[in-house]
Amino acid sequence: MPTLDVKNLVLWYRTRKGPVHAVDSISFALEPGQTIALVGESGSGKTSTANAILRLLPKNVLRYDGEVEFDGQNVMELTDEEFRRNVRWRGISMVFQGAMNALNPAVRVGFQVAEPLMVHYDVDRDEAADQALDVLRKVGLPADIARRYPHELSGGMKQRVVIAMSLILKPKVVILDEPTSALDVMTQTNIINLLKDLKNTDRLSYIFITHDLGLASELADLVGIMYAGELIEVGPADGVFVRPKHPYTGKLLASVPRLRSEEAPDFIPGAPPDLTAPPPGCRFHLRCPVSFEKCGWSAEEFIAQMDLLQSSGEAKDKVPSIASMSAKSPTSLLIKPGANGSVSDFVQKLNAFVAATSEKNRFLKSIESVQGKTKSVEVKLYETTPPPIVGTEWRAACWLVTEGAA
Numbered sequence: 001m002p003t004l005d006v007k008n009l010v011l012w013y014r015t016r017k018g019p020v021h022a023v024d025s026i027s028f029a030l031e032p033g034q035t036i037a038l039v040g041e042s043g044s045g046k047t048s049t050a051n052a053i054l055r056l057l058p059k060n061v062l063r064y065d066g067e068v069e070f071d072g073q074n075v076m077e078l079t080d081e082e083f084r085r086n087v088r089w090r091g092i093s094m095v096f097q098g099a100m101n102a103l104n105p106a107v108r109v110g111f112q113v114a115e116p117l118m119v120h121y122d123v124d125r126d127e128a129a130d131q132a133l134d135v136l137r138k139v140g141l142p143a144d145i146a147r148r149y150p151h152e153l154s155g156g157m158k159q160r161v162v163i164a165m166s167l168i169l170k171p172k173v174v175i176l177d178e179p180t181s182a183l184d185v186m187t188q189t190n191i192i193n194l195l196k197d198l199k200n201t202d203r204l205s206y207i208f209i210t211h212d213l214g215l216a217s218e219l220a221d222l223v224g225i226m227y228a229g230e231l232i233e234v235g236p237a238d239g240v241f242v243r244p245k246h247p248y249t250g251k252l253l254a255s256v257p258r259l260r261s262e263e264a265p266d267f268i269p270g271a272p273p274d275l276t277a278p279p280p281g282c283r284f285h286l287r288c289p290v291s292f293e294k295c296g297w298s299a300e301e302f303i304a305q306m307d308l309l310q311s312s313g314e315a316k317d318k319v320p321s322i323a324s325m326s327a328k329s330p331t332s333l334l335i336k337p338g339a340n341g342s343v344s345d346f347v348q349k350l351n352a353f354v355a356a357t358s359e360k361n362r363f364l365k366s367i368e369s370v371q372g373k374t375k376s377v378e379v380k381l382y383e384t385t386p387p388p389i390v391g392t393e394w395r396a397a398c399w400l401v402t403e404g405a406a
């Protein structure tokens, strides 16, 4: 039985611009002693996923649902009080992003590590101090550390202290949100080795959130790739890192600089989408190098891409002349030919342009039909839905995977 089984977890925030789809139907399971690395660009929803699992919700939550099974119990059904008392910290704990810089500067670290024992288990002060010492030793710190203040510690020591705080109540699952991003490479390695040791001795399960694919591959049994609030690929680390199924994962791996490699790292053009208005279809289609008919271009996006092409020097003379474009529906648009061009001439030129350049300008693949009207040309685009996440042990959400073409 998995220690943690997350099913269709959703967390949206309310903002003036509209709902932020920070976590959209995320599912994964963790066995005892297993680590999943959650990897993705900034803003892809990694911290929000962790907060949703631990029910640490800001005031502006708009939607929060799904299932979080911990030790076989759906803890989403617990009241806030039951969850706080029985699950948070005792069952699932967290090392917060930037936590080592948030230690209380006026309190000795021993007390900061011991305090949860007094709060959650009513343990007396001396007993709590003894247990804190044990945990501090376990994370590789000397006994005298307990009497020191945070400013007397190095970055690596502070990070060990916050890891000790996350372990003090003996949880089964620890969520580590970017636990090493502020540390130098040697200290990072030491912390990763510590986490590996703890995982082996205590059968801890980790959710390891990171931007760093190298560190993820050091620690992870499973990898979950997040993009725009969705988990777009999840599977065994030794599979996903070697032969990714999702084009975004492939691009992410290719963007890692390699020592002693002649090749320049690849990059992903464009930026992640605005989560208040996620793109229709596959959320990655605007940046995907292999997007095709089913990927979900909307008429608005088509117009924006066509505008870009028209104004770019590179393709200026090759795009048929256009007077105006307007979206008629999400999947159809009207184009008025420019410079006194006839409708039939425009249809011919557009078809030729698509045939010649759609491998490069992938949005052109979304055209289902081009039809001449009296004064304008109607372009119909393929209708589609977001790709489902398919597979069992190793899942990915891409139409190429669904169709077996990946």
Ligand SMILES: Nc1ncnc2c1ncn2[C@@H]1O[C@H](COP(=O)(O)OP(=O)(O)OP(=O)(O)O)[C@@H](O)[C@H]1O
Pocket (backbone or CB within 6 Å): 013, 014, 015, 020, 022, 040, 041, 042, 043, 044, 045, 046, 047, 048, 049, 058, 060, 097, 275
């Ligand atoms: N309380 C909030 N209200 C509105 N939007 C929020 C709130 N918290 C986070 N967001 C937005 O939700 C999205 C996901 O944020 P999140 O912090 O989960 O990303 P992340 O993957 O952890 O990023 P990073 O790698 O930078 O830590 C972002 O667009 C962020 O701006």
Ligand code: SF4
Pocket (backbone or CB within 6 Å): 246, 247, 248, 282, 283, 284, 285, 286, 288, 289, 290, 291, 292, 294, 295, 387, 397, 398, 399, 400
């Ligand atoms: S469904 Fe696959 S091919 Fe299409 S845009 Fe998304 S990742 Fe690319």
Ligand SMILES: [Mg+2]
Pocket (backbone or CB within 6 Å): 046, 047, 048, 097, 177
């Ligand atoms: Mg974060």
